[in-house]
Amino acid sequence: xxxxxxxxxxxxWRQKNADSKGNIETYQLSxxxxxxxxxxxxxxxxxxxxxxxxxxxxxxxxxxxxxxxSCSLYIDGRAxxxxxxxxxxxxxxxxxxxxxxxxxxxxxxKAFPIxxxxxxxxxxFDRVQQxxxxxxxxxxxxxxxxxxxxxxxxxxxxxxxxxTCIGCGACVASCxxxxxxxxxxxxxxxxxxxxxxxxxxxxxxxxxxxxMDEEGFGNCxxxxxxxVECPKGISLENIARMNREFLKxxxxxxx
Amino acid sequence: xxxxDSKIPEGPIDQKWTNHKNQMKLVAPNNRPKIxxxxxGTGLAGASAAASLGEMGYNVKSFCFQDSPRRAHSIAxxxxxxxxxxxxxxxxxxxxLFYDTIKGGDYRSRESNVYRLAEVSAxxxxxxxxxxxxxxxxxxxxxxxxxxxxxxxxxxxxxxGQTGQQLLLGAYSALSRQIGLGRVKMxxxxxxxxxxxxxxxxxxxxxRNLVTGKLERHSAHAVVIASGGYGNxxxxxTNAMGSNVSAAWKIHKKGALFANPCYVQIHPTCIPVHxxxxxxxxxxxxxxxxxxxxWVPKKKEDADAIRNGQLKPTQIVEEDRDYYLERRYxxxxxxxxxxxxxxxxxxxxxxxxxIEANDTNEGVYLDFASEIKSKGKQVAYAQGDHNPxxxxxIRLGKKWVEEKYGNLFQMYQQxxxxxxxxxxxxxxxxxxxxxxxxxxxxxxxxxxxxCFVAGxxxxxxxxxxxxxxxxxxxxxxDGYFVLPYTIANYLSNEIRTGSISTESKEFEEAEMExxxxxxxxxxxxxxxxxxHFHKRLGLIMWNKVGMSRSELGLKSAIEEIKVLREEFxxxxxxxxxxxxxxxxxxxxxxxxxxxxxxxLMAVDALNRNESCGGHFRExxxxxxGETLRDDKKFKYVSAWEYKxxxxxxxxxxxxxxxxxxxxxxxxxxx
Numbered sequence: 001x002x003x004x005x006x007x008x009x010x011x012x013w014r015q016k017n018a019d020s021k022g023n024i025e026t027y028q029l030s031x032x033x034x035x036x037x038x039x040x041x042x043x044x045x046x047x048x049x050x051x052x053x054x055x056x057x058x059x060x061x062x063x064x065x066x067x068x069x070s071c072s073l074y075i076d077g078r079a080x081x082x083x084x085x086x087x088x089x090x091x092x093x094x095x096x097x098x099x100x101x102x103x104x105x106x107x108x109x110k111a112f113p114i115x116x117x118x119x120x121x122x123x124x125f126d127r128v129q130q131x132x133x134x135x136x137x138x139x140x141x142x143x144x145x146x147x148x149x150x151x152x153x154x155x156x157x158x159x160x161x162x163x164t165c166i167g168c169g170a171c172v173a174s175c176x177x178x179x180x181x182x183x184x185x186x187x188x189x190x191x192x193x194x195x196x197x198x199x200x201x202x203x204x205x206x207x208x209x210x211x212m213d214e215e216g217f218g219n220c221x222x223x224x225x226x227x228v229e230c231p232k233g234i235s236l237e238n239i240a241r242m243n244r245e246f247l248k249x250x251x252x253x254x255x
Numbered sequence: 256x257x258x259x260d261s262k263i264p265e266g267p268i269d270q271k272w273t274n275h276k277n278q279m280k281l282v283a284p285n286n287r288p289k290i291x292x293x294x295x296g297t298g299l300a301g302a303s304a305a306a307s308l309g310e311m312g313y314n315v316k317s318f319c320f321q322d323s324p325r326r327a328h329s330i331a332x333x334x335x336x337x338x339x340x341x342x343x344x345x346x347x348x349x350x351x352l353f354y355d356t357i358k359g360g361d362y363r364s365r366e367s368n369v370y371r372l373a374e375v376s377a378x379x380x381x382x383x384x385x386x387x388x389x390x391x392x393x394x395x396x397x398x399x400x401x402x403x404x405x406x407x408x409x410x411x412x413x414x415x416g417q418t419g420q421q422l423l424l425g426a427y428s429a430l431s432r433q434i435g436l437g438r439v440k441m442x443x444x445x446x447x448x449x450x451x452x453x454x455x456x457x458x459x460x461x462x463r464n465l466v467t468g469k470l471e472r473h474s475a476h477a478v479v480i481a482s483g484g485y486g487n488x489x490x491x492x493t494n495a496m497g498s499n500v501s502a503a504w505k506i507h508k509k510g511a512l513f514a515n516p517c518y519v520q521i522h523p524t525c526i527p528v529h530x531x532x533x534x535x536x537x538x539x540x541x542x543x544x545x546x547x548x549x550w551v552p553k554k555k556e557d558a559d560a561i562r563n564g565q566l567k568p569t570q571i572v573e574e575d576r577d578y579y580l581e582r583r584y585x586x587x588x589x590x591x592x593x594x595x596x597x598x599x600x601x602x603x604x605x606x607x608x609x610i611e612a613n614d615t616n617e618g619v620y621l622d623f624a625s626e627i628k629s630k631g632k633q634v635a636y637a638q639g640d641h642n643p644x645x646x647x648x649i650r651l652g653k654k655w656v657e658e659k660y661g662n663l664f665q666m667y668q669q670x671x672x673x674x675x676x677x678x679x680x681x682x683x684x685x686x687x688x689x690x691x692x693x694x695x696x697x698x699x700x701x702x703x704x705x706c707f708v709a710g711x712x713x714x715x716x717x718x719x720x721x722x723x724x725x726x727x728x729x730x731x732x733d734g735y736f737v738l739p740y741t742i743a744n745y746l747s748n749e750i751r752t753g754s755i756s757t758e759s760k761e762f763e764e765a766e767m768e769x770x771x772x773x774x775x776x777x778x779x780x781x782x783x784x785x786x787h788f789h790k791r792l793g794l795i796m797w798n799k800v801g802m803s804r805s806e807l808g809l810k811s812a813i814e815e816i817k818v819l820r821e822e823f824x825x826x827x828x829x830x831x832x833x834x835x836x837x838x839x840x841x842x843x844x845x846x847x848x849x850x851x852x853x854x855l856m857a858v859d860a861l862n863r864n865e866s867c868g869g870h871f872r873e874x875x876x877x878x879x880g881e882t883l884r885d886d887k888k889f890k891y892v893s894a895w896e897y898k899x900x901x902x903x904x905x906x907x908x909x910x911x912x913x914x915x916x917x918x919x920x921x922x923x924x925x
Contacts, residue, residue, distance in 0.1 A: 130435035134428035141378035143385035150396025
């Protein structure tokens with residue numbers, strides 16, 4: 001691959017902490033390798049800021065392999081930037097041109113309050129998971145043999161596809177209602193598709209939906225932006241499945 | 256007598272664990288809520304331990320530096336998890352998994368621990384399936400398996416190229432359930448800064464709230480460290496950016512011995528280095544070696560032409576390719592263990608056959624063309640087309656490959672901008688895993704009473720080289736099935752202790768010490784960033800304490816690290832304040848520890864005058880370049896006792912390794 005270098009202008013959201021007012025700051029960054037990832041470009045910006053004895057930009061990141069879900073960022077008005085099915089850490093600077101101006105903002109949602117600069121608090125997702133995103137089995141290891149219940153490959157594959165959600169929050173950030181239904185739908189679906197998860201399916205969907213509402217996430221109006229921006233391509237079908245599960249559980253005697 | 260007592264239970268190897276479990280003391284359910292346990296880290300080992308202990312009824316406090324426990328770096332493990340289920344009817348057994356692991360570790364691990372690992376491996380799969388982990392399945396609805404390096408059976412369970420993610424989310428769901436029930440209290444965005452000892456026992460930790468910068472005191476009757484490995488000492492590695500040694504290093508400084516620090520796994524299949532601003536390296540799962548063939552050109556001029564862009568790999572005809580693993584190791588071929596594959600790649604590149612146009616020309620091909628053809632034919636045949644044309648074969652073959660490895664291929668393309676379905680992947684070894692770690696006895700207890708260490712953070716199971724798909728197995732084994740028993744045995748003596756105050760002088764002193772170390776770093780106000788030092792440390796480590804080591808190189812590394820460390824304390828610049836979210840301060844604290852650890856790794860490597868597993872000393876190799884072990888002199892675990900910042904002052908303790916169930920032999924994959 002032929003690598004080259006580009007110069008970019010960055011417009012970055014800066015906010016000292018949760019209580020202060022933020023604003024967009026402008027930075028010039030030159031000699032950015034097109035082989036760099038977007039976060040490596042931000043590393044370069046921070047190195048420049050540190051050398052100028054200024055405060056570096058805070059942003060969440062960790063694995064840089066597109067799987068931990070730490071990285072976020074609204075880039076030029078899109079969650080995780082212009083490339084579909086790509087996390088910010090996997091977005092590379094070859095997607096940009098010399099002279100580009102790039103806007104970088106944090107996730108925008110009431111349920112994800114800003115902590116500093118581009119870092120937001122996504123613990124609402126953890127609380128939704130804690131309300132029902134599990135199978136209630138003890139970790140004793142004394143369960144039945146793993147092959148005791150055959151699971152049709154299609155169900156296993158669909159459950160896996162739903163389970164590949166990385167919990168980054170792009171779905172919430174892209175939704176005009178700040179809805180978390182793609183995230184919650186994916187979790188509900190994973191378990192609803194597997195025999196192990198069916199046992200407490202009614203209770204699970206009720207609890208998770210209740211917690212989701214309490215956290216202040218909005219409702220789904222079928223715009224589909226979440227699916228478009230999801231870096232893992234989680235399908236809207238999961239929302240439909242969650243709705244079915246929810247309706248079904250409303251009719252159930254046990255909730 | 257040495258201070259090392261490995262506490263290996265009596266009896267034949269296959270009964271040790273059962274006997275030990277039968278004899279260990281228990282804590283009655285009504286007493287458990289009176290006992291607090293701290294777990295640091297929420298990867299596979301930490302999350303599974305915290306979930307299990309919470310479920311048993313203890314009061315658990317769980318800590319992670321990430322914004323959520325689900326982000327721990329176990330999530331990035333790709334290929335799979337081993338278990339001796341023998342679902343594939345190819346002769347697997349507990350003994351065979353045990354044997355493969357000991358041999359894979361080049362006879363440098365503790366037999367009893369490894370046997371226990373193999374013994375509980377099957378339960379892990381049962382447990383995970385019960386938790387709703389969506390493993391890959393065959394059309395009959397049963398679990399599928401693949402093969403990994405260093406073994407001749409198919410015992411690896413997987414979920415596409417995201418097995419770590421699925422297993423971690425399983426453990427995270429179990430942990431979440433306990434958090435929801437109030438049995439575990441979660442402290443995310445918290446970093447352990449030190450351990451607190453009272454009367455010699457681990458009694459709590461000092462943690463820093465990474466959002467507010469406040470130091471907090473947390474007490475407990477036992478502390479579990481499950482903070483992962485130390486591969487980031489090389490700066491560039493497949494570890495996450497935040498992965499660090501600090502929790503393990505802090506307990507080392509307070510009396511826990513650190514074992515085999517020089518055993519580092521360099522993984523053969525990673526995307527080669529591309530530039531100076533690169534922040535990390537990306538792994539391409541070992542599972543790809545099931546389907547990919549590794550080669551370099553036979554002719555140096557072809558390698559030159561490829562690097563200059565005059566030739567494409569697809570233009571090199573079959574006769575001009577050197578499938579060097581298949582050539583050197585016909586019995587295992589492309590599926591030799593990681594250390595062997597990595598050294599072989601280095602050997603070819605050192606000889607001038609590397610194909611990557613980076614500073615060092617380091618890169619080899621991992622080629623899927625043969626597999627695409629053969630699988631395409633098989634699929635066509637199964638669909639009733641017994642004479643498929645080339646287009647059909649290749650189309651079906653690519654689809655088969657996509658199903659197996661789709662996410663890896665996609666990731667490769669995003670990073671390199673090349674399509675691995677059309678042209679071979681370029682790969683090169685990179686730092687991936689550390690077999691060394693905190694020394695623990697059979698109960699996973701360190702030399703600090705009450706301080707237990709699990710997962711990659713301990714040293715116990717993988718010897719000098721870890722086999723693929725065994726890290727996930729060990730993490731979950733430790734957390735789900737070992738610690739819950741052994742920690743209870745320890746805690747049975749704590750039921751009368753009552754709650755532990757954080758107002759004692761020990762907590763006060765520990766907090767003050769942490770506060771001072773933070774302010775002294777903040778006050779340096781030098782001119783260079785933390786990364787500047789970290790990158791320089793990484794280069795020293797990679798060049799001199801990396802894939803091949805020599806006496807001369809190691810001696811110079813020890814000196815260079817010392818000089819670098821002194822410079823760090825004089826010239827590092829940390830912007831901002833300590834009482835706010837400050838990523839640079841977090842990094843500086845971690846790099847300060849890496850600057851001590853790196854030196855100890857070199858000291859350990861210098862002491863070990865032999866080659867074994869991932870530790871390759873140039874002076875100790877046979878005429879074919881294979882490792883030469885010295886069982887007479889080095890069949891022991893090196894466990895280092897901290898004295899001061901200067902690792903050359905550390906004291907060496909030796910745990911002799913006894914092989915009773917396995918006959919120690921030359922490690923041969925030919």
